[in-house]
Amino acid sequence: MRQHRAWRQTRRIGTAVATTGMLLAGGGIASATAATAVPHSAKPHSSSVTITFWDDNGGPRTPIYMHLIPMFEKENPGIKVKYVGIPDPSVLEKYDTAIAGGDPPDIGAIPGGDLAAIVAQSALVPLNKLYQSSPLNGKLLPTLLTATAASSSNDKTLWALPFSGVPSTLWCNMVLFRAKHLTCPTTWNAFFTDAKALTNSSKGQYGLTMRGAGGSTNQLTDEMVSYAGLTSYFTKNGKSTFDSPRAVDFIKRFAAIEGVDTPNDVDNGYLQMVAEFDSKKIGMMLHNLGSYASNVSALGGASNVVGLTEPQGPYNKPGVLNMVAPGLDTYGIFKASKNQAADWKFEEFLLSAQANGYWNQQVGQLPGNSDVLKQAWVAKQQPIKSMLAALANPKTVVVPAPNYLPQLGTIVTNMDTLWQEVLTKQITPQQWCSTYASQLTSAEYLWTHGHR
Amino acid sequence: MSLGSRALAVIEPVPLAPHDRGAERHGRARRRRKALAPYAMLTPLVLLILGFVAYPVLNVVYYSFQNYNVVEPFLNGFAGWSNYSTMFRHDPLFWTSLEFTAKWVFAEVFLQLVFGLVLALILNSAFRGRGIARALVFAPWAVSGVLTTTIWLLIYDPQAGLIGYLSDLGLTPHGFTILADTHTVFWAAILAELWRGLPFFAIILLADLQSIPSELIEAANCDGANAWTRFRYIVAPHLRDAVILSTLLRCVWEFNNVDLLYTLTNGGPGTETTTLPLYIARQAITEHNFGYGSALTMAGFVILLVFSIAYLKFSKFGASRGYAP
Numbered sequence: 218m219r220q221h222r223a224w225r226q227t228r229r230i231g232t233a234v235a236t237t238g239m240l241l242a243g244g245g246i247a248s249a250t251a252a253t254a255v256p257h258s259a260k261p262h263s264s265s266v267t268i269t270f271w272d273d274n275g276g277p278r279t280p281i282y283m284h285l286i287p288m289f290e291k292e293n294p295g296i297k298v299k300y301v302g303i304p305d306p307s308v309l310e311k312y313d314t315a316i317a318g319g320d321p322p323d324i325g326a327i328p329g330g331d332l333a334a335i336v337a338q339s340a341l342v343p344l345n346k347l348y349q350s351s352p353l354n355g356k357l358l359p360t361l362l363t364a365t366a367a368s369s370s371n372d373k374t375l376w377a378l379p380f381s382g383v384p385s386t387l388w389c390n391m392v393l394f395r396a397k398h399l400t401c402p403t404t405w406n407a408f409f410t411d412a413k414a415l416t417n418s419s420k421g422q423y424g425l426t427m428r429g430a431g432g433s434t435n436q437l438t439d440e441m442v443s444y445a446g447l448t449s450y451f452t453k454n455g456k457s458t459f460d461s462p463r464a465v466d467f468i469k470r471f472a473a474i475e476g477v478d479t480p481n482d483v484d485n486g487y488l489q490m491v492a493e494f495d496s497k498k499i500g501m502m503l504h505n506l507g508s509y510a511s512n513v514s515a516l517g518g519a520s521n522v523v524g525l526t527e528p529q530g531p532y533n534k535p536g537v538l539n540m541v542a543p544g545l546d547t548y549g550i551f552k553a554s555k556n557q558a559a560d561w562k563f564e565e566f567l568l569s570a571q572a573n574g575y576w577n578q579q580v581g582q583l584p585g586n587s588d589v590l591k592q593a594w595v596a597k598q599q600p601i602k603s604m605l606a607a608l609a610n611p612k613t614v615v616v617p618a619p620n621y622l623p624q625l626g627t628i629v630t631n632m633d634t635l636w637q638e639v640l641t642k643q644i645t646p647q648q649w650c651s652t653y654a655s656q657l658t659s660a661e662y663l664w665t666h667g668h669r
Numbered sequence: 670m671s672l673g674s675r676a677l678a679v680i681e682p683v684p685l686a687p688h689d690r691g692a693e694r695h696g697r698a699r700r701r702r703k704a705l706a707p708y709a710m711l712t713p714l715v716l717l718i719l720g721f722v723a724y725p726v727l728n729v730v731y732y733s734f735q736n737y738n739v740v741e742p743f744l745n746g747f748a749g750w751s752n753y754s755t756m757f758r759h760d761p762l763f764w765t766s767l768e769f770t771a772k773w774v775f776a777e778v779f780l781q782l783v784f785g786l787v788l789a790l791i792l793n794s795a796f797r798g799r800g801i802a803r804a805l806v807f808a809p810w811a812v813s814g815v816l817t818t819t820i821w822l823l824i825y826d827p828q829a830g831l832i833g834y835l836s837d838l839g840l841t842p843h844g845f846t847i848l849a850d851t852h853t854v855f856w857a858a859i860l861a862e863l864w865r866g867l868p869f870f871a872i873i874l875l876a877d878l879q880s881i882p883s884e885l886i887e888a889a890n891c892d893g894a895n896a897w898t899r900f901r902y903i904v905a906p907h908l909r910d911a912v913i914l915s916t917l918l919r920c921v922w923e924f925n926n927v928d929l930l931y932t933l934t935n936g937g938p939g940t941e942t943t944t945l946p947l948y949i950a951r952q953a954i955t956e957h958n959f960g961y962g963s964a965l966t967m968a969g970f971v972i973l974l975v976f977s978i979a980y981l982k983f984s985k986f987g988a989s990r991g992y993a994p
Binding site for chain 2: 430
C-alpha cells in the first residue's frame with residue numbers, strides 16, 4: 218500500500234540514513250530554544266475529552282488507524298479520538314480551508330511536503346519541549362527529525378514529528394524479468410535497455426508504467442537527480458540546477474519512451490500507475506516504498522517483487538548513487554486545539570515503537586521510531602533493507618529537497634501539468650526543465666532574502 | 670365677517686369625542702402597518718440576498734485587488750489593478766481557457782438542445798413502453814457529476830472499458846487512451862457531459878410540449894398539415910420561451926461546469942480541457958492564490974452577467990406573453 222500523498226511534493230529531506238542516523242544524536246533539535254511554547258494544560262482533562270485526528274491518506278490507511286485508535290483509547294480511557302480520513306490528493310486544501318475557517322483538527326498527519334505551507338499560516342504548536350521531556354526523546358531517527366525541522370524552519374523548531382520515511386523506489390516485476398533472464402537494473406542505462414527488452418506491445422506488455430498526471434513531478438525530480446548526479450537543487454548562488462544539460466538529457470530520454478516502452482500513461486495518476494503495474498503486464502514502476510504491500514499482493518508474493526533505490530546515473534563514478542532524501546510523514550498538533558495535552562498523549566502513542574512499528578509494517582515504509590528497526594519484520598522486507606543499505610553507504614549522496622519553500626507544492630503541481638504537455642509534445646523537455654528551474658530559483662530567492 | 674372667514678369657520682375641526690380619537694389613532698396605526706407590511710415581508714429576502722449574494726460578490730471584488738496567497742503571506746497586500754493587468758496582458762492561459770470555455774458551452778448546449786428536443790418529441794408521442802422510456806431518458810439527470818465521471822472513466826478505460834474491447838477487435842490501437850490524446854479528449858468529455866445534460870432539455874421541452882392545446886393540433890390536422898408543418902407553425906413557436914430560458918440556464922451551468930471536467934480530465938492533458946472556472950479553481954485552491962483567483966472570478970462573473978442580459982434582450986424572451994425585459 219503506497220502513500221501517494223507522501224510522494225507529493227517535497228519529501229525527501231534530511232536523512233542520511235536510517236541506520237547511521239540512529240548513531241547520531243538528535244538532541245540538538247530537541248533542545249532548540251526557539252521552540253519554547255508548551256501546549257496549555259499540562260495534564261489531560263480529568264473528564265473525558267474527544268480529540269479530532271485527521272489522517273492524510275484516508276482510505277488506504279484507515280484500517281491501520283481503526284486498529285490503533287481503540288488500542289490508544291483502551292490505554293487512555295479519558296480520551297476519545299474522532300478519526301477523519303482525508304483523501305490523499307487534497308490534504309493541503311483541506312488543511313488550508315480548515316485553518317482559514319478557524320476549525321482545524323486537534324492533531325493531524327501532515328505530509329512533510331505540506332508542512333511549510335501549514336507552518337506559514339501559524340497553525341501548529343512547536344513540539345521541542347514536549348519531545349525533550351518525553352520517553353520518545355532520542356528514539357526518533359535523528360535524520361528524519363532533522364529533515365522535519367528543516368522542512369519548515371531555519372531555527373530547528375519542530376512543528377511536527379516524523380513517523381515515516383518514504384524513499385523513491387524502482388519496483389521490478391521479477392516474473393517478467395526472469396522470463397527474459399534479466400535482473401532488476403541498478404544503472405539508468407540498464408533501465409532503458411530493460412524497458413525496451415520487456416516491451417511486447419502486441420501482447421499489451423510494457424517495460425515501464427509512467428506517472429503522467431498528478432504527482433509526476435516529484436517522481437521525475439527523484440529520477441532526474443539520480444540520473445544527472447545532481448548534488449543539490451541549487452548552485453551556491455541560488456540558481457536551480459534543474460536546467461543543466463544532464464537534467465535535460467534525462468527528461469528527453471525518459472519522455473521518449475512514453476507510449477513506446479510504456480502504455481499511454483499521459484493521464485496516469487498514482488492509482489492508474491499502480492493498477493497497471495499490478496496487472497502483471499508491466500516490468501517496472503518508479504514509485505516509493507509505500508506500494509510494497511499492494512505489489513506483493515498483486516504479483517503473487519514477495520519473491521516476485523524487488524524494490525531498489527533509483528539506479529545509478531551515467532555521469533556518476535562507479536558505485537556512487539545520488540538520491541533525493543526520503544519523503545516524510547509527520548504528526549502535528551494544531552494551535553487552535555483546546556485539548557493539546559490529550560493531543561500530545563495521542564501523538565506519543567502513535568510514535569511509540571509498538572504503534573509506529575505496526576503502522577510502517579502495514580504500509581512498508583521506513584519507520585520513524587528507531588526501536589522499530591529491531592523488530593523482526595524489518596529484516597524480512599527486502600526493499601526496506603535495500604534502502605537502509607543504500608542510505609548507510611558512504612558513497613551515497615543524499616540530496617535534501619527544499620521543503621522549506623512554501624511555494625514548492627504549487628511549483629510541482631504546475632510542473633505536473635507541464636509534464637503532460639511534454640508527453641503530448643506541446644512543449645519540449647528543455648522548456649520543461651527551464652520552467653521548473655526558473656520557478657525554483659525565484660522561490661529560493663524570496664526565501665534567502667527573508668521573505669518567509 | 671368675510672366669506673373667507675366664514676368658510677374657515679365651517680371647516681374648523683370639531684373636537685372628537687374620546688372614543689372617536691382612539692379610533693382615529695387605531696386607523697392611522699393600521700394604515701402605517703399596512704404600508705410597512707410589504708417591506709417587513711421583503712426584509713428577510715433582502716437580508717438573505719445581502720448575506721448570500723452581495724457579500725460574497727463584494728468579497729471577491731475586494732480580494733481581486735489584493736495580493737493574497739496563503740503560502741506567500743509576505744507578499745500579501747493591496748495590489749491595485751495588477752491582478753487584472755496580469756490576467757489581460759500576461760496570462761495566455763486566461764485567454765486559452767476562455768476560448769475553450771466558449772467552445773465547450775456552445776458545443777454542449779447546442780448538442781443537448783438538439784438531442785433533447787428529438788427525445789422530447791419522441792417521448793411526447795404515444796407508444797408502448799413510453800413510461801419506461803421516459804424513466805430511462807431522465808435517469809442520467811439524477812446522477813452526480815463525479816459518478817458520471819466514474820461511469821465514463823470505466824467506459825474509456827483502455828484495459829477494462831469499451832475502448833479495451835475496441836482494441837481487442839483491432840478497431841483502436843492497443844493501449845489507446847482517449848482522455849490522454851489531445852485530438853480526442855474534447856469529444857470524449859463532450860460525450861460524457863452530453864449524456865448527463867441531455868435529460869434537462871428533454872424534461873423541460875417535454876413539459877412544454879404537453880401544454881400545447883390539443884385543439885390546435887387537431888385543427889392543423891383537419892387543415893391537412895403534415896408533421897413538419899405542425900412543428901414549424903405550432904410546436905416551435907410554442908416552445909420558443911422554454912428554449913430561450915433553458916438554453917440560457919444551461920449556458921450558465923456549462924460555463925461554470927467544474928465537477929465533471931475536474932474529475933474526468935482535471936483540465937488536461939496539459940491544459941487542453943481547462944475551462945475558466947477550472948482555471949480559477951486551480952489558482953485559488955491548488956495554488957492558494959486567492960487574489961488572482963478572485964480577479965479571474967470577476968472576469969467570469971461579468972462575462973456571464975453581460976451575456977445573460979444580452980441574450981434575454983436580443984432573444985425577446987417572453988415577448989409573446991408580455992413580460993419581455
